[in-house]
Amino acid sequence: MAKHIQTIIKGNLSETVKTGGCGQFQTSCLSASKTSCTVGNQVCEK
Amino acid sequence: MLNLNKLELTFNNYNLEKNVHLYRQGGLNIAYDVNSGSLHLLDDKTYSFLTELSELQKEDPALLKNSEKLLNTAGSNLRADEKKEIIQELAELQKANILFSCEAEEVNPDYPERPLIKAMCLHIAHDCNLRCRYCFAETGSFGGSRGLMDLETGKKAIDFLLQNSGDRPSCEVDFFGGEPLMNFSVIRELVIYGRQKAEELGKKIKYTLTTNAVLLNDTVAEYLEQEGISVVLSLDGRPEINDKMRPFANGKGSYDRIIDNILKFIAKRPNTSRYAIGKYYYVRGTYTHYNPDFYKEVLHLADLGINRISLEPVVAPLEQSYALQPEDLAKINQSYDILAEKVLEYAHKGNEFTFFHFNAGLDDGPCLPKRLSGCGAGHEYVAISPEGDIYPCHQFVGQEKYKLGSLDDSPLVLPEDMVQAFRQANIYAKEDCRICWARFSCGGGCHAANVAYSGELTKVYPFGCEIQKKRLEIAYYLKIKEAQRIKKIC
Numbered sequence: 001m002a003k004h005i006q007t008i009i010k011g012n013l014s015e016t017v018k019t020g021g022c023g024q025f026q027t028s029c030l031s032a033s034k035t036s037c038t039v040g041n042q043v044c045e046k
Numbered sequence: 047m048l049n050l051n052k053l054e055l056t057f058n059n060y061n062l063e064k065n066v067h068l069y070r071q072g073g074l075n076i077a078y079d080v081n082s083g084s085l086h087l088l089d090d091k092t093y094s095f096l097t098e099l100s101e102l103q104k105e106d107p108a109l110l111k112n113s114e115k116l117l118n119t120a121g122s123n124l125r126a127d128e129k130k131e132i133i134q135e136l137a138e139l140q141k142a143n144i145l146f147s148c149e150a151e152e153v154n155p156d157y158p159e160r161p162l163i164k165a166m167c168l169h170i171a172h173d174c175n176l177r178c179r180y181c182f183a184e185t186g187s188f189g190g191s192r193g194l195m196d197l198e199t200g201k202k203a204i205d206f207l208l209q210n211s212g213d214r215p216s217c218e219v220d221f222f223g224g225e226p227l228m229n230f231s232v233i234r235e236l237v238i239y240g241r242q243k244a245e246e247l248g249k250k251i252k253y254t255l256t257t258n259a260v261l262l263n264d265t266v267a268e269y270l271e272q273e274g275i276s277v278v279l280s281l282d283g284r285p286e287i288n289d290k291m292r293p294f295a296n297g298k299g300s301y302d303r304i305i306d307n308i309l310k311f312i313a314k315r316p317n318t319s320r321y322a323i324g325k326y327y328y329v330r331g332t333y334t335h336y337n338p339d340f341y342k343e344v345l346h347l348a349d350l351g352i353n354r355i356s357l358e359p360v361v362a363p364l365e366q367s368y369a370l371q372p373e374d375l376a377k378i379n380q381s382y383d384i385l386a387e388k389v390l391e392y393a394h395k396g397n398e399f400t401f402f403h404f405n406a407g408l409d410d411g412p413c414l415p416k417r418l419s420g421c422g423a424g425h426e427y428v429a430i431s432p433e434g435d436i437y438p439c440h441q442f443v444g445q446e447k448y449k450l451g452s453l454d455d456s457p458l459v460l461p462e463d464m465v466q467a468f469r470q471a472n473i474y475a476k477e478d479c480r481i482c483w484a485r486f487s488c489g490g491g492c493h494a495a496n497v498a499y500s501g502e503l504t505k506v507y508p509f510g511c512e513i514q515k516k517r518l519e520i521a522y523y524l525k526i527k528e529a530q531r532i533k534k535i536c
Contacts, residue, residue, distance in 0.1 A: 004092040005135050007144060008529045009408045011083030013417075013486060014150035020413020039417045039489040043321045043407045 055137040057113040060146060062100040067483035068093065071523040072386065078522055080483050082147040083408045085522055086139070092132050095121045150486075152474050155415045157425070161465050163210040165218040165422070167429040167440040168203055168236075170195045171229040175260050176300055178292045180332060180360045180368055182441060189444040194229040195432040200236045202453040203430040204251075208243055217244065220254045222429075222440055227261035237273055254278065256330075258292070259304040259311070267311045274325045279308050282331035283343020283357070291334065291368065309350060318354055320400040321407075328402060330356040334368040338377035341385040348392060348399040356402035359513055361441075361495055372509065379516050386520040390527055406487075406521035420489030424450070424468025425460075436460070438468055441494030448497075468493065471503035478506050488514045 067078040068088075075093035077086040088096065098120040103109050109116040121129045139145035173192040174181070204219065211217050219240060221233050233255070240251045254276040262279075270277055281304065282288040289299020308329060312318075318326040329352045333340035340357055347355050359378070362369040370378070385401060392399055411417075421427060424438030431443050434453035442448040450460050473479035473490040490496075491506045491514070499507035 002135050002138075004089045004132050005077075005139065005145075006087040007084065007139065008087060008526050009083070009085040010142075010144050011079070011085075011409050012143075013083035013411075013414055014081045014148060016413035017150060017153060017415065020415045022413075039412055039420060039487065043323070043410045043412075 055113075055117065055133050055140060055146075057099070057103075057110075057116060057146065059110055060113075060149075061110065061481070062096070062103055062146075064481045064483065065149060066096070066100070066146060067519075068097055068100065069519055071383075071519055072527070074523065074526060076519075076522060076526065077145065078483065079145050079147055080486060081150050082144050083411065083486070084144040084147070085408065085526060086145060087526060091124060091128060092135075095124065095129070095132055096136075150414060152480075154470070154472065154474065155419045157469055158212065161210070161425040161460055161469075162212040162214060163207055163426060163428055164214050164216075165220070165427040166203060166207045167220045167222045167427070168195070168200065169223060169429060169431050169440070169443060170200065170221050170226045170233060170236075171224040172432045173228055174223060174225040174258070175228065175294065176225070176258050176292055177295050178258075180291055180334060180362055180366075182361055190431075192224075193432045195232060195430075197232050197235050199430075199432065199434045199453065200232055201239055202434060204236060204240045204243060206430075206436075206453055206458065207251075208240075208247055208249060211249065215248070216250050216252060218252045218254070220256060220440075222256050225258055225260065226255055227257050227266060230261070230266060234269070237275070252276070256280070258300065259307045260300065262304070262307040262311055264310075267307075267314065270311075271314050276322070276324075276326045277311065277328075278356075279311070279327060279329045280331065281305070281308060281329050281347070282333070283337070283340065284346045287337050287343055288331075290336065291332070305350075308352070312352060312354075320354065321405060322402075326354065328354045328356050330358070330402075332360050333357055333378075334360040334362075335370050335374055336368055338370075338374045339381055340378075341381040341388065344385055344399075344401060345388060348388075348397065353397075353399040354402070355399055358403075359510070361498065363498075370509065375509070375512055378513060382516050382520055386523060389524060403517040404521045404524055406518065406525055408522075408525060414486065417486045417489065418472050418474070419469075420472060421493070423493050425465045428460075438464070439494060441492070442497075467503060471496075475504045476506055477504075478508075478511070482511070482515075484511070484515050484518050487518050 065080050067080065069076055075088040075090060077088055077096065099116060102116055102120055136145065171194050172190065173194060207217050226233060237253060244251045255270065256278040258280045282292060285299065285301040288301045292300045294300060312327050315327050322328060329347055331343060333343065337343065344355055344357055359370055360368060389401060389404060427439060428450065429437045429440040429443050436450040436452065437443045438448055438450060450464055451458060471493060473485045476490050479485045479490050491510055493503055495507045495510050496505060497503060
């Protein structure tokens with residue numbers, strides 16, 4: 001077990017360039033925002 | 047000197063400040079790996095060591111190309127064995143591509159030649175029963191005359207959406223205003239029409255409605271429930287704060303009139319999604335220069351039992367008395383810090399509530415192409431005025447320069463130059479975004495806010511960026527706290 005660093009979430013975001021882009025994601029600004037663009041605070045429904 | 051070749055950690059031409067965000071929140075040392083979307087907790091020594099590496103790179107750009115010298119220069123306060131241990135752990139994470147991970151290739155999203163429209167903001171009423179002082183719709187009229195959308199225009203809008211949505215199985219329509227419930231009869235007709243037309247094409251339409259709740263009586267509430275329409279309810283917080291900015295035309299505050307409507311309505315949706323999925327509600331408010339201590343508004347709402355809350359900074363020209371000023375930023379950040387701990391405290395007490403901008407999708411979040419395409423305004427998302435004019439989004443409505451056409455145009459084709467301008471206004475086209483650690487989470491900011499500030503789609507609104515970064519830092523912090531809580535339970 002690592003002594004100095006604890007990994008909480010392992011992501012692979014840059015890899016999703018190849019696997020993502022299905023286009024089914026909901027529109028960011030239509031929900032509870034309306035005045036700011038925040039794509040990172042949604043979850044993928046795929 | 048350490049034998050660094052053996053340790054296999056290298057930073058050649060790797061900009062640490064751009065690719066790993068280091069910060070402290072709530073007593074934790076956090077490292078957010080931008081390109082993989084991974085999160086790590088660091089002990090104090092590792093945090094100091096990484097911070098020093100990053101600072102050294104900034105002070106001496108030559109060190110960007112000399113990883114060995116960089117690693118040997120930093121960490122002079124560490125014992126040799128400690129430094130070796132830390133570097134070994136860092137090297138393992140680099141090898142796993144979850145820290146100092148490879149920079150994502152700068153590839154623009156792959157769009158079809160013709161824009162595929164999947165969402166629409168339908169300005170069903172350019173009239174309002176309130177006179178909110180900060181209203182970007184100029185108290186409902188959007189700078190034009192007050193008026194309601196007629197049924198025929200609404201039908202044309204839905205036809206336009208469905209015909210331009212390609213093979214997407216699902217489209218979104220938001221009934222917006224002004225106050226959309228001032229045109230409730232047309233909404234009812236359009237919901238039926240849209241469902242029928244969508245079904246004929248093998249599609250579905252998801253409806254949302256944004257309302258100030260003045261007209262949200264039992265009949266309307268029952269209808270929205272039965273039809274599965276998601277609802278965003280506008281309320282700013284405590285009575286004195288809400289009423290100062292959200293009065294009726296006669297100057298009387300709206301709080302007393304709407305609060306019961308809102309509470310009765312949300313009681314019907316106790317299990318609403320925090321990520322605004324399915325049939326949801328959110329109570330959404332605005333904070334201004336008058337209340338940078340807006341955490342009190344959020345807690346007021348949470349204490350009323352409202353558990354899906356969004357509170358946003360006002361969008362306003364700086365000369366307005368209520369506009370947020372640069373000197374407000376410290377207090378705003380303090381509010382977010384307090385709110386972070388309150389989210390945890392309320393959850394611990396069993397009164398869980400969600401603050402929308404503390405949501406974060408990391409391992410379960412959007413793919414990179416989605417993050418790059420941002421909100422999709424002007425090519426995936428459009429707004430329609432009551433007269434049938436088409437705009438890139440609700441915030442551009444009434445701005446002639448950004449008008450994309452009219453539903454009455456024949457043939458109706460969105461102008462190529464405008465579509466391309468919005469498609470290309472992604473983070474890679476914005477100088478400030480390309481080197482920012484938050485670049486894959488904010489979509490490059492709001493186009494309308496950027497234009498309002500700089501006059502250009504590709505120049506960001508720095509004040510908005512600062513607020514966004516603060517919210518993201520807390521969102522990631524809360525992810526860590528949640529992970530720690532689950533681990534404790536297990």
